[in-house]
Each structure stands twice: as C-alpha cells, then as structure tokens.
Amino acid sequence: MSTQPIPDADTLNLLVRQVRYEGRGINSYELVDENGAALPPFTAGAHLDIHLAGGVIRQYSISNASRERHRYVIAVLRDERGRGGSKALHEQLRVGDFVRVSRPRNNFKLVEGARRVVLIAGGIGVTPLKAMAHELEDAGIDYEMHYCTRDAKCAAFSDEFESMRASGRLQFHFDGGDPSDGLNIRDLLHAPGDGEHVYYCGPGGFMKACADAAGHWPAGTVHFEHFKAPERSVDEHAANDALDSFIVRIASTGQEIEVSKEESIADALASAGVPMETSCCAGLCGTCKVRYLEGEVEHNDCILGDDEKAEYLTACVSRATSKILVLDL
Numbered sequence: 001m002s003t004q005p006i007p008d009a010d011t012l013n014l015l016v017r018q019v020r021y022e023g024r025g026i027n028s029y030e031l032v033d034e035n036g037a038a039l040p041p042f043t044a045g046a047h048l049d050i051h052l053a054g055g056v057i058r059q060y061s062i063s064n065a066s067r068e069r070h071r072y073v074i075a076v077l078r079d080e081r082g083r084g085g086s087k088a089l090h091e092q093l094r095v096g097d098f099v100r101v102s103r104p105r106n107n108f109k110l111v112e113g114a115r116r117v118v119l120i121a122g123g124i125g126v127t128p129l130k131a132m133a134h135e136l137e138d139a140g141i142d143y144e145m146h147y148c149t150r151d152a153k154c155a156a157f158s159d160e161f162e163s164m165r166a167s168g169r170l171q172f173h174f175d176g177g178d179p180s181d182g183l184n185i186r187d188l189l190h191a192p193g194d195g196e197h198v199y200y201c202g203p204g205g206f207m208k209a210c211a212d213a214a215g216h217w218p219a220g221t222v223h224f225e226h227f228k229a230p231e232r233s234v235d236e237h238a239a240n241d242a243l244d245s246f247i248v249r250i251a252s253t254g255q256e257i258e259v260s261k262e263e264s265i266a267d268a269l270a271s272a273g274v275p276m277e278t279s280c281c282a283g284l285c286g287t288c289k290v291r292y293l294e295g296e297v298e299h300n301d302c303i304l305g306d307d308e309k310a311e312y313l314t315a316c317v318s319r320a321t322s323k324i325l326v327l328d329l
C-alpha cells in the first residue's frame with residue numbers, strides 16, 4: 001500500500017475508491033484508476049496479485065462483473081490464523097490509498113459451450129463464483145448458484161445477490177458451523193446433465209466434499225480453485241517419491257542447477273541467476289508454470305489439470321522424482 005503511485009510496466013497503481021463491510025470479517029475493496037480510465041479487461045474467475053507492505057504478495061479473485069471496465073472489486077476475509085496477508089490488508093488499506101496490483105490473471109475460466117452451469121461457493125470462495133454468475137447471467141446461460149456459509153451474517157454481497165436470490169438462481173445454505181446441516185453436495189451433484197459443468201471454490205473440507213461428490217462427472221466438466229493450499233495428510237507425505245535433491249537442466253543453455261531439499265526449483269533457479277516470476281509460492285496461481293521436456297515430476301500444485309501435468313510443472317512447489325529435470329527455458 002502506498003499513498004504515492006509507483007509506475008511499473010507490469011503492475012497497476014490503483015486507487016482504493018471504496019471499502020465496504022460485506023459480512024462478518026469480510027471487507028470488499030473497490031479499486032479504480034485515479035483518472036477514471038478503463039482498466040485492463042478480465043474474465044470471470046480472474047485474480048489480482050495485491051502487493052502489500054514488506055514485499056508480501058497475495059492473490060484475490062475479482063468479484064464484480066467482467067463487463068465493468070472501470071473497477072475491480074475484491075473481497076477479503078480477515079483470517080486470524082492465516083499467513084498475515086488478509087490481516088495486513090484489513091489493517092492497512094484505506095479509502096484514498098493507492099495499491100499496486102498485477103494485471104488480472106485467470107486460472108479458473110468458464111469453459112465455453114456449457115449448456116448449464118452449477119456454481120458452489122463455500123465461504124469467501126464466493127468471490128470468483130460471483131463474477132461467474134454475472135458473466136453467465138449476461139451471456140444468457142442457464143445456471144444455479146449455491147452459497148454455503150455458517151449463517152447469514154457471514155454471507156458477503158447480500159445486497160448484490162438479492163436479485164439472483166429472488167429469481168431463484170441463488171440459494172443460500174447456512175449450516176451453523178456443522179457441514180452436515182448444510183447443503184447436501186452429494187445429492188446436488190448426483191446426476192450430471194448433458195453439457196453441464198460444475199465450478200466450486202471454498203475451504204479445504206468443502207473442496208474435498210465437492211470433489212468426492214463430483215467424482216463421477218465426465219472428464220472436463222468439473223472445475224475448481226483452491227484459495228489456500230490443501231493440507232496434506234501424513235499418508236500423502238509418506239507417499240512422497242520426490243528426491244531430496246535433483247538437477248534441473250536449462251534446455252537452451254545446458255546449464256545444470258542443483259535443487260536441494262530446502263529450496264524450490266524457483267528458488268534454486270533464482271540463486272543461479274535464472275530468474276523466474278513467482279507470486280503465491282504455493283502452487284495456486286500459475287505464475288511460475290513452466291514446460292518440462294524430460295524427467296519425472298511430483299506436481300504438488302492445486303491448479304494444473306491432468307493433461308497439463310504431462311507437459312508443465314509449477315516451479316514453486318513441484319519436485320522431481322528423477323535425478324534430472326529438463327526445463328524448456
């Protein structure tokens with residue numbers, strides 16, 4: 001956050017025009033160009049990297065309709081047990097401040113050609129799905145949205161959602177803190193329709209419930225985004241085949257770089273003078289995605305589809321299970 005714009009070709013300095021209380025612990029932030037200029041376009045599901053004080057960068061999904069070119073609206077849940085980004089943002093960002101943000105990036109796009117779409121939001125995972133609901137509404141595509149929270153006070157954007165709720169497109173599900181009293185996701189997803197796609201985003205337990213319930217849906221019809229890296233079980237850690245250290249070879253130069261147990265591929269490359277852009281450093285955003293030409297990979301990310309994993313890895317979290325990994329750099 002700053003009060004003075006800092007020009008940078010890759011980022012935008014945007015004015016915080018409005019901060020709104022949206023629900024318990026949730027603020028929305030409306031970011032605009034100081035002179036009212038149109039912002040770079042985005043599509044539903046896109047996120048921004050928000051640059052915080054101290055070099056901290058966090059990703060937040062854009063929640064408003066992509067037809068709106070004059071603003072990005074993000075919503076941030078203050079997470080007392082998180083890594084500190086949401087707390088810092090709540091405490092530091094005020095109306096009238098400038099904030100440095102990346103251009104929008106999208107790893108969670110609506111697939112073209114769907115006949116019907118089911119959107120399921122858990123908690124603050126509602127932000128990308130709200131943008132999707134706007135885009136589907138504008139495109140005249142049949143959809144239904146389910147928004148799961150603890151209670152009405154924890155639900156963000158109630159005013160904006162009112163027309164969707166009144167039309168029957170949106171249903172709220174309040175579980176009082178016990179998921180078994182909330183939406184029955186298994187029932188909801190038991191029979192995928194022809195041309196139907198499902199999108200979901202929310203906390204860990206919710207993501208697992210959706211993944212289990214959609215396990216029988218046809219390939220390519222289930223789409224999701226984690227906003228936090230899922231915790232890995234002891235069994236998953238035990239099944240980890242990645243080597244403690246391995247060699248990365250740069251295909252264009254033949255340079256070989258050792259990656260030790262303590263560092264990521266991205267870190268090792270940076271130390272060897274091969275900079276690689278990173279953002280979330282948690283396998284969530286795709287900024288460090290790179291093609292590999294040889295070698296075996298343990299992926300560890302939350303964004304690459306199975307088809308992409310045969311060709312790409314994320315340098316912030318992927319490890320090698322073969323002694324040499326050749327990167328297309």
Ligand code: FES
Nearest residue numbers: 279281285286316
């Ligand atoms: S930096 Fe975000 S996936 Fe690697």
